[in-house]
Amino acid sequence: MPGRANKTAAIVVGAGQGIRMGTQTKKQYMMLGDRPVLAHTLLAFEKCESVDEIFLVIPEGDDSFCEEKIIDPLTPGKSIRLVPGGPTRQASVYHALKAVNGRFDLVVIHDAVRPFIEVDKISECVKTAEKYGACIVAAAATDTVKTVDEDDHVLLTMKRHRIRMAQTPQAFHYDLILRAHEVALKEGYLGTDDAELVERVGGRVKVISGHPHNIKITTPEDLKLAQALLSLQ
DSSP states (O other): OTTTTSSSEEEOOOOOOOOGGGGSGGGGGGTTTTTTTTHHHEEEEEETOOEEEEEEEEEOOOOIIIIIIIIIGGGGSOOOEEEEESHHHHHHHHHHHHHHHHHHHHEEETTTTTTTOOOOHHOOOOHHHHHHHHHEEEEEEOOOOOEEEETTTTTEEEEEGEEEEEEEEEEEEEEHHHHHHHHHHHOOOOOOOHHHHHHHTTOOOOOEOOOOOOOOOOOOHHHHHHHHHHOOO
């Protein structure tokens, strides 16, 4: 986008093996409508004017497949750089952050298997992170949330209006998220998402509203739901 002072890299994390899907085809490569799940996700970031370059994290050895079957058919106008993944999602993101190598002011991190992310929501997340340093997309809880003990007895009923279900994208100033990952790596800490690592180093994370359709496809049931959602578009 002409006139933007800050440059943004998107990190699309698609290095999972898809064990819970129970198929030989990795979940990010499974067909959703007329194209693979990963292609839907990349297309959203390709269309987003707030993103300048895409770093796609994939399993080692999948480079040729991704270039021929996923990237080339999209004829992208942006550079899509392939990054080999690590043994965990956190390690995969760190590999991508090292590949970014400080060339961008902001990074926006997204799960490859969340194909229904809206272009406007990516932009909103990036712009909010630009202002606050860190931003995540999250959906309001619709069910009552209970905290339980080891024997599944209720300890506490949470205030539902204060609960948010974290999604991606999650966007950060590059220096902040890199430091958060490096501290976690040094301390051997494995978080549940990138925002948690930022919280651990004292960063404040702004939340913007997500959408229930921004699902993460990890099981055969998720894929069926995704097919149904796609038919409504």
